[in-house]
Amino acid sequence: xxxxxxxxxxxxxxxxxxxxxxxxxxxxxxxxxxxxxxxxxxxxxxxxxxxxxxxxxxxxxxxxxxxxxxxxxxxxxxxxxxxxxxxxxxxxxxxxxxxxxxxxxxxxxxxxxxxxxxxxxxxxxxxxxxxxxxxxxxxxxxxxxxxxxxxxxxxxxxxxxxxxxxxxxxxxxxxxxxxxxxxxxxxxxxxxxxxxxxxxxxxxxxxxxxxxxxxxxxxxxxxxxxxxxxxxxxxxxxxxx
Numbered sequence: 001x002x003x004x005x006x007x008x009x010x011x012x013x014x015x016x017x018x019x020x021x022x023x024x025x026x027x028x029x030x031x032x033x034x035x036x037x038x039x040x041x042x043x044x045x046x047x048x049x050x051x052x053x054x055x056x057x058x059x060x061x062x063x064x065x066x067x068x069x070x071x072x073x074x075x076x077x078x079x080x081x082x083x084x085x086x087x088x089x090x091x092x093x094x095x096x097x098x099x100x101x102x103x104x105x106x107x108x109x110x111x112x113x114x115x116x117x118x119x120x121x122x123x124x125x126x127x128x129x130x131x132x133x134x135x136x137x138x139x140x141x142x143x144x145x146x147x148x149x150x151x152x153x154x155x156x157x158x159x160x161x162x163x164x165x166x167x168x169x170x171x172x173x174x175x176x177x178x179x180x181x182x183x184x185x186x187x188x189x190x191x192x193x194x195x196x197x198x199x200x201x202x203x204x205x206x207x208x209x210x211x212x213x214x215x216x217x218x219x220x221x222x223x224x225x226x227x228x229x230x231x232x233x234x235x236x237x238x239x240x241x
Contacts, residue, residue, distance in 0.1 A: 012045075
């Protein structure tokens with residue numbers, strides 16, 4: 001069994017969480033592994049059940065573990081994912097009341113810079129996933145899908161592009177930024193006439209990918225950002241929490 005140090009007397013649950021976090025991130029516990037039981041952790045750390053549960057809740061909120069109840073239940077280590085990073089970014093942005101110009105400026109700096117990496121890793125699999133997204137987007141326009149779901153499909157297109165970079169750091173940063181688009185009220189309140197225009201631009205981006213035209217792809221990325229800025233124009237800033 002993994003040996004932990006007795007927890008310090010100040011903020012016990014934080015110390016317990018820190019040691020468990022290090023054990024997970026260092027690979028002592030792999031994805032799918034079950035952590036020691038509450039009773040075992042209480043004994044290892046010399047703390048109460050309440051402290052162990054608070055520490056576990058912290059790790060669950062960070063996306064490192066999942067608590068399963070019932071027969072065969074327990075606390076299981078999760079495969080590292082981007083959702084926890086996105087939540088941290090969103091909490092930071094909401095707390096500070098990020099303003100729309102800052103959000104758009106960040107997209108303008110970062111997204112076009114991905115063009116080379118996207119093209120280098122672009123292939124039939126990515127093209128098919130983007131085509132599937134465009135099909136659902138087109139169907140959404142035809143069936144009158146609500147703006148919130150249309151926005152999700154639009155953001156999904158950009159997430160697929162970012163994932164193609166093969167760079168986990170860029171993926172975490174850019175997808176967190178992309179998902180913040182759902183926090184901007186103007187997009188979900190945009191008129192339906194915007195969606196056909198966005199669809200056409202996404203189709204052009206996919207065509208440039210297929211042709212492996214870096215110059216055209218980069219130019220289209222910038223033009224698409226212009227479209228996004230026009231949609232977001234004159235809207236209130238993201239609300240602070």
